[in-house]
Amino acid sequence: xxxxxxxxxxxxxxxxxxxxxxxxxxxxxxxxxxxxxxxxxxxxxxxxxxxxxxxxxxxxxxxxxxxxxxxxxxxxxxxxxxxxxxxxxxxxxxxxxxxxxxxxxxxxxxxxxxxxxxxxxxxxxxxxxxxxxxxxxxxxxxxxxxxxxxxxxxxxxxxxxxxxxxxxxxxxxxxxxxxxxxxxxxxxxxxxxxxxxxxxxxxxxxxxxxxxxxxxxxxxxxxxxxxxxxxxxxxxxxxxxxxxxxxxxxxxxxxxxxxxxxxxxxxxxxxxxxxxxxxxxxxxxxxxxxxxxxxxxxxxxxxxxxxxxxxxxxxxxxxxxxxxxxxxxxxxxxxxxxxxxxxxxxxxxxxxxxxxxxxxxxxxxxxxxxxxxxxxxxxxxxxxxxxxxxxxxxxxxxxxxxxxxxxxxxxxxxxxxxxxxxx
Numbered sequence: 001x002x003x004x005x006x007x008x009x010x011x012x013x014x015x016x017x018x019x020x021x022x023x024x025x026x027x028x029x030x031x032x033x034x035x036x037x038x039x040x041x042x043x044x045x046x047x048x049x050x051x052x053x054x055x056x057x058x059x060x061x062x063x064x065x066x067x068x069x070x071x072x073x074x075x076x077x078x079x080x081x082x083x084x085x086x087x088x089x090x091x092x093x094x095x096x097x098x099x100x101x102x103x104x105x106x107x108x109x110x111x112x113x114x115x116x117x118x119x120x121x122x123x124x125x126x127x128x129x130x131x132x133x134x135x136x137x138x139x140x141x142x143x144x145x146x147x148x149x150x151x152x153x154x155x156x157x158x159x160x161x162x163x164x165x166x167x168x169x170x171x172x173x174x175x176x177x178x179x180x181x182x183x184x185x186x187x188x189x190x191x192x193x194x195x196x197x198x199x200x201x202x203x204x205x206x207x208x209x210x211x212x213x214x215x216x217x218x219x220x221x222x223x224x225x226x227x228x229x230x231x232x233x234x235x236x237x238x239x240x241x242x243x244x245x246x247x248x249x250x251x252x253x254x255x256x257x258x259x260x261x262x263x264x265x266x267x268x269x270x271x272x273x274x275x276x277x278x279x280x281x282x283x284x285x286x287x288x289x290x291x292x293x294x295x296x297x298x299x300x301x302x303x304x305x306x307x308x309x310x311x312x313x314x315x316x317x318x319x320x321x322x323x324x325x326x327x328x329x330x331x332x333x334x335x336x337x338x339x340x341x342x343x344x345x346x347x348x349x350x351x352x353x354x355x356x357x358x359x360x361x362x363x364x365x366x367x368x369x370x371x372x373x374x375x376x377x378x379x380x381x382x383x384x385x386x387x388x389x390x391x392x393x394x395x396x397x398x399x400x401x402x403x404x405x406x407x408x409x410x411x412x413x414x415x416x417x418x419x420x421x422x423x
Contacts, residue, residue, distance in 0.1 A: 023096050027149075028142050029244040031089030032251060036365075038084055039251075042077030043258055043364040044378075045070060050261065052382025071262065078258055079130050081251075082137030086112045089145040097153050103178040107152055107185060108145035112137070114189035115144055115200040132201055135255035138248055139208045140201040152181045215249040218351055221271050225280060225347050229340050232285045235330040239285060247273065257363040261381070267361030270354045274362040277318075278376040278386070279350040279393055284320020286339045287346055289372070290397025291323060294405040301412035304405075317369045327408070334408045335401075342400040346393040359385045 049070040053060050063070060077084075087105040094104020116137075119127045155161055160180050164173040192198050214220045224242045231238030254272035261267055283289025292315045295308040311322045329335045353359050360383040366375045372394070376386040 024093065024146055025244045027089050027093035027096060027146070029240070029247060030092040031085050031087075031142070031145070032247050034088035034092075035081060035084040038077040039081070039254070039365045040367060042074045044366075045074040046258060046261055047364055047378070047381060049074070050381070074258075074262060075130075078134060078255055078262075080133040081135070081255055082112070082133050082141040083109060085138060085251075086141035086145045089142050090149050093146060093149040094152065097149070099149070099152055099156060100174040100177065103174060103181075104149045104152060107148040107178060107182060108141075110182065111144045111148040111185050111189055112141045114186060115140060115193055117193065117197075117199055117201075134259060135252045136205065137201060138252050138255070140204040142248060143204055144200070148181075148185055151185055152178065155181045155184070212249055212252060215246065216253060216269055216271050218348075221275065221347055221351060222344065225276065225343050226340065228276075228281075229286050229343055232324060233330060233336060233339060235324070239281075243273075254363070254365065257361055261363045267363045269361060270351065272362055274365060274375075274379040275350065275354070277368055278362075278366075278372055278379050279390060280343050280346050281318065282346075282372040282390065282394055282397065283315040284318050284323065285343075286320065286324075286329065287342045287393070287397040288320045288323045288329065288339075289315050289394055290342055290399075290401040291327070291329070291335070291338070291405060293394070293398045294402040295409070298402065298406045299409050301409050301416055303412050303416070304409045316371055318372065319369070332408075334404055334411075338401045338404045342397040345400065346396055349393060349396065350389065353389050359383055359389050 049063055049067050051060055051063055055061075055064075086108050090108025091101045091105035095101040113128070116128050116132050119129065121127060156177070161177040162179055164176055192200060224246050227242050228238035231241050250271065250273035253269035254274065257267035257269050257272060280287060283292060292308060292312050295304055296312070299305050299308055307322075307326050311320070311326060314320065314322055324330050327335070329339055354361060360380040362379040362381075364379050364381055366378040368375070370378070373387045373390045376390040377384065380386040
């Protein structure tokens, strides 16, 4: 069994882990994560503007009358989310190359804005469609941020920069170093956008559309769930690895859901990241809240009781590293089956619950450390059925983990009684 795990670790887990740490993927991951605080706060204003309470209540009447004003923070976050992500990707990629990160972020934003087709009004004013700065621009902004920083790096490597005397402050020197890259980027983007009238956003969106469509299907949610627990079983941060690739897709689903609700419509995407956070990773990756509950019920060995007490409170707030490395779950053959099976079954149940319209789609991003039923309730805009679904999934995880926890506890009890001698 150990040789089999070693083979999986060597042939699959470690190579894929290295791919996730590739410079550009890491910059994309960190750039998206940098925008999470704005996503969390901005999405809550949707609940403030459209509260899940009866329409005849005084607050609902007031919120309806002032919806435009209440929605301003939402529009200044979600409606221009791609700008924040673009700066974050450019900043982090430039930093990884030991370039000026501020220049990387600014050049990225400038390149992205220059890719947007402007509209000319009769009065001669120029307008930019804000919809291109929201969910539609997530993939284009990331690609263009990478392009901008690579141009900056090329110019730096080939000394295509203005060099200032040493006496000049570093902030001034760095700004002049970006002059030639900025000029090149502006010329190229103007030629593409204005002269040749190529809408880069549409081109990039078309290229990535198969990936976006695939992520909102049943296989599209089962695959990342399996990969996350597969990596975690070897002690590798599965969420970080899978999120490097999938998070931009999840974010696009989430922002599109929020925008539809903000326009008076209904959210339609099943699988934003909140799908996994509040209904699958309850207690942490692997749905280990089920392991903790089962251990509280069946545990008799001293070690089982002590480690369960230590892990229970963190698990309530979706922190399960103590469980992964403390029981341990990592590389423990006893927990391999439930660690994979429980999330898969919960994914199937949750998918069909949403696809059948039994629970509202999610359009709010609560902080991930909230207890799962509360987070699920808020994520769906106040749908009480989300709490029921969350509790059902907790029960499923507990039932699946139960016989394996009992087996584990018996082994620990036998060790304590001297019936089993450890090597």
